[in-house]
Amino acid sequence: AQTVTQSQPEMSVQEAETVTLSCTYDTSESDYYLFWYKQPPSRQMILVIRQEAYKQQNATENRFSVNFQKAAKSFSLKISDSQLGDAAMYFCAYRSAINTDKLIFGTGTRLQVFP
Amino acid sequence: DTAVSQTPKYLVTQMGNDKSIKCEQNLGHDTMYWYKQDSKKFLKIMFSYNNKELIINETVPNRFSPKSPDKAHLNLHINSLELGDSAVYFCASSHLFDSSGxxxxxxGAGSRLTVL
Structure with a gap:
């Protein structure tokens, strides 16, 4: 069974600085998708970025980018120019390309942003 | 014009009661899900329906019964509520297979259930 591990329960960053959130996963599959979701205090789960495992190029969405290391099964999220509104829980998630019916989440990292 | 809406957002009830949470999506998706987020924020899938057919039923007690009257709706009914059922329940939807893969x-925004 696939598992997703986020080893940082909490992280903090100064406004305008850069922070990296870690995620590792375990799978025997070669084709899959990885996601980062953000959950602010409003509780809404918001998709931040996604990565297809068959793509070597790291995904980027404005200030958010990932470092996808397939061999190491690592999928970290880099937030550049951090803003107060980035404060939230961040969840890494895995979805198989074969058994597409469920998303497996990590335990989350709480990000605090200080002015 | 909310994409995935669930009601109620908050629900406080006594142990032993029966309650329902409703979910509706207007995205034209064919698959809907219920996830449970516990007090430690861990999110775990409970059920998944594709075109009204149950496709995932994780090890969830029989007291939880999902119902999908059509592709756009997936409701969650919980019988004989227990203290441990207190959690935030998230509804979600997607295509089972989309062009991107x-x-x-x-x-949805989640429904916080508190059992006293």
């Missing part, structure tokens, strides 16, 4: 989930 990623089948991105869109989540």
């Amino acid at each position: 990623a089948n991105v989930l869109t989540f």
